[in-house]
Amino acid sequence: MDAVRIPSPRGTLRVWQRNATIFRKYWKTALLPNLFEPLLYLAALGLGLGAFIQAGGVGGQSYVQYIAPGLLASNAMFAASFESTFNTYVKMKIERVYDAIVTTPVNVEDVVAAEYLWAGTRAALYGTGFLSVLAVLGVVFDEPLIRSFWAILIPPTLLLIGVMFSVTGTLFTSLIDRIDLYAYYFTLVVTPLFLFSGIFFPITDFPAPVPQIAWFTPLYHAVNVCRELAIGPSPGVLVDVAWMLVFTAALFLLPIYFMRKRLIS
Template sequence: MSKTNRTSFRLPSPRGSFRVWQRNITIFRKYWKTIMFPNLFEPLLYLAALGLGLGAFIQEGGIDGRSYVQYIAPGLLASNAMFAASFESTFNTFVKLKIDRIYDAIITTPVNAEDVVAGEYLWAGTRAALYGTGFLAVLTILGIAFDEPLIVSFWALLIPPMLLVIGIMFSVMGTLFTSLIERIDLYAYYFTLVVTPLFLFSGIFFPVEDFPAPVPQVAWFTPLYHAVNVCRELATGPSPAVLVDVAWILIFTAALALLPIRFMRRRLIS
């Protein structure tokens, strides 16, 4: 009887997942003004330092006919979502799991362990979309103000929902790492070996396609590369090729999503 209970996989219930998401948004609504500021400010730093500072040294003509600032701005939307969802699914989730023991309390209610994980995915995605929407608005206004349009297509209205999906993808990855570690210090590995390389080599700051093989091929198999493509295409007017990137993100997320659910259930229920 119990053997099947232990190993048989359970799908999250939408209702239970929603309750977990709702708990997080309740807390977020109390503190959002203080929480959101650094997240909006950080990409602006990159934009200023790299876009304007480094961009000044980049030959006239820029990249793909765009100035350097125009080139990197949409990519920073994608990395911003990655960072938002990654912090949520690593440090924040770890604290709720091991330190505050919030999940232990939740799973004694009709909300199950699998609902907790799915709710956290959804929340990390929401957070990424919220930050990204704020950043998108700032980019649009800056572009108009400085007469150097950063967001030029109405397709950009699809960026927030895509950031939700991108956020969920990085939440699944972060939660997978969280479900495997015992100590909070180990996140240094995740950020140094996964998040930072993705940030640097996913085509935000330079086109990876121009690198010799196998760099472009390797990049194709990493998640932020596709997220950057999607954001850049939507910001400037997409080509049909963007559908491949969207499909990649959806398939990768779906394929990986159940694994952390399983591992987390094992951690919460002995």
């Protein structure tokens, strides 16, 4: 880890700006699928399955109110995961974008930190779009899905969630040499997180050690924070935020170290 330097804000911002400039050309086609997928889950499960949930719903909420904030968190996870896996791999191995960038005064640390920030930015953009749709749907169906002014903190929370999952996705990317290996990451990491992080049902209802294992996973805390902000947070939400910050900080330099070994050889 001695060879790893702290990313410079200037270099990081320049690479982030490059990504943002390119994204402006195709943002409409990139945004729509990320709105449709969570809406389909909301309709099929929130409205469809929700019709079979008992009148009391879950924790005093209707089922659609319960799952909507969790889908916000998972939307950020998927956006950041795809950006930090497939997109990063293409730029690194196929288009050789990173090879070109590191021949400039921008170094590897700046590149990786910028990719973290860019993945977080995309997660926040997609999630904010979905949040807006949820707010409109709540008005249309006279069943508010976002019920607290604290929801204004959801977009920056989605940025943090995106950075967190970008760190894990970039770490996996830095260790593989074939793009087909992402099937393992999404099947064995992303999908279990999606199913067992409290989006669709309370994890506390499972027997031990499932709730204890879930507590040590990142999406579980992301779902908790989004749900709390949507309905009005309790002080316990600070524990979830602190967990995400510590998790992100603990892994932050690892992908940089391995990416440096791959790009500077």
